[in-house]
Amino acid sequence: MWNDRRILELFGIELPIIQAPMAGANLSEMVIAVSEAGGLGSLPCALLSPDKAREELAKIRRKTSKPINVNFFCHHSPVFDVEREAAWKQHLKDYYLELGLDPGMETAPSARAPFDETFLGLVEEFRPEVVSFHFGLPHQELLKRVKDTGAKVLSSATTIDEARWLEDQGCDAIIAQGFEAGGHRGIFLTDDISTQVGTMALVPQVVDAVKVPVIAAGGIADARGIVAALALGASAVQLGTAYLFTPEATISSVHRQALKGAGAEKTALTNVFTGRPARGIVNRVMREIGPISELAPAFPLAGGALSPLRQKSEPLGSGDFMSLWSGQAALLSRELPAGELTRRLADEASERLRSR
Known part of the structure; x- marks a missing residue:
């Protein structure tokens, strides 16, 4: 059903749906559910100690043999x-x-821990199929050792210049993070947020600017958004806010209520x-x-x-x-278990693609 299979083949997954790594909002339970459903589950490590990250990775490896993504920040402390x-x-x-x-x-x-030798040791120990970064990339020696494990490397670009830089540095695919996305902007080549671009404008321009596959992120929460992103040239989509409505999300009851409230x-x-x-x-x-x-x-x-x-x-x-x-599409989200949400989004997007 998916015309562009580059991400599916690159990561070894069945569905072009990536669960965004959300520091403080998801742990192993969500990763396992999404990966078992055929998408790519993602474990965020920026708020985890190395010991906690090892514990979560061990749980994941015990409960699924499907590909996973492990995410790190790479800011300077x-x-x-x-x-x-x-x-x-x-x-x-x-x-x-x-x-x-x-x-x-x-x-x-x-504190949020940037990627370092200790976290690299976890990558070398557990060998996740995908390793993603936020705020650019770690220095070349660390990046080389990540790639030496066989992991495919992703990072977020909020501009065309960032996308080109990431490709030049060796990223296997690029997440085009539109202005609508919830959580931290992946911006790293400038501090100016006044010219940040929306997903539907950013994705086709990044697709035209780089040769590696592009993953669309920001403001996508239902099948309509998935189909639109694929039509603009994305090979897959990354969803975050939609997964905050799942029971696997580790957010507080106050946060859940805000997401469902009139001000969402x-x-x-x-x-x-x-x-x-x-x-x-x-x-x-x-x-x-x-x-x-x-x-x-x-x-x-x-x-x-x-x-x-x-x-x-x-x-x-x-x-x-x-x-x-929260991203700008919270009101399009549904309360479903993470695995069911992943499969349903894929089925609904497939149906829309068939009927075009």
């Missing part, structure tokens, strides 16, 4: 700036007081939770101090000062101070 952190906490002072917290309390810096269609790019632009449902802290704040510490440190506010308010049912990551 920033130097902690005491003055900037103090200014950020001062900016949040009134919220601390409102919640009965001491504005001068010590807060642990927020209102998303914006914000840097207040981590220090890098990411798309989420607009909440109180985004409205009042953001969504983009020049005071937010460098990625990923901004979240440290917000953590006590979330810890105090979330148990009360409030999403005022937490990241509610």
Whole structure:
């Protein structure tokens, strides 16, 4: 049923559907379900310790022999700036007081681990069929050793220049991440988000610019989006927000409720939770101090000062101070188990393609 079989053959999968790796939102259970259904399940490791990542990979390998993707961030860890952190906490002072917290309390810096020798060791140990990166690629020596395991390498491009750079560096396929996508932008050649492009405009331009297969991501949540992306030249699609509605998603009840609520269609790019632009449902802290704040510490440190506010308010049912990551197509999503969702999306897309 799939005219362009390059991704299917490259990864050894049956369906051109990739479950987006969503740090903090999915673990092995979702990966297993999607891969067993014929798609490509993805394990995000940016928020996992090496020990936790090993535990999750071991679970996956015990329960499925199907291809999987393991995802890493490859940002540069920033130097902690005491003055900037103090200014950020001062900016949040009134919220601390409102919640009965001491504005001068010590807060642990927020952390997301970049790809390094330790994570490389896990790739060499478990040999996932696909390894994907966000924010560019690791340096060439690490990348070479990843490819030496036999893994196919992916990374996200938000511009044509980024796509060409990724191809030149040896990516086997490129994820064209449109402006509609939830979570962190994969932008890495510039800090300017004002000229970021939507999925339906970005995909055909990236397809024309590179020779490797292209995966469309951003604003795709149903068969109509899949068929449209394939028509524009994508070899496969990557869906994230659609999988947040599955029981396998590890998001909080507050996040689930926000995704299903009346405000789910209102998303914006914000840097207040981590220090890098990411798309989420607009909440109180985004409205009042953001969504983009020049005071937010460098990625990923901004979240440290917000953590006590979330810890105090979330148990009360409030999403005022937490990241509610979501793409722009949340209202097109359905509540189904991850495996069933994968198969149903493929079946519905196939039916639409047959009837064209």
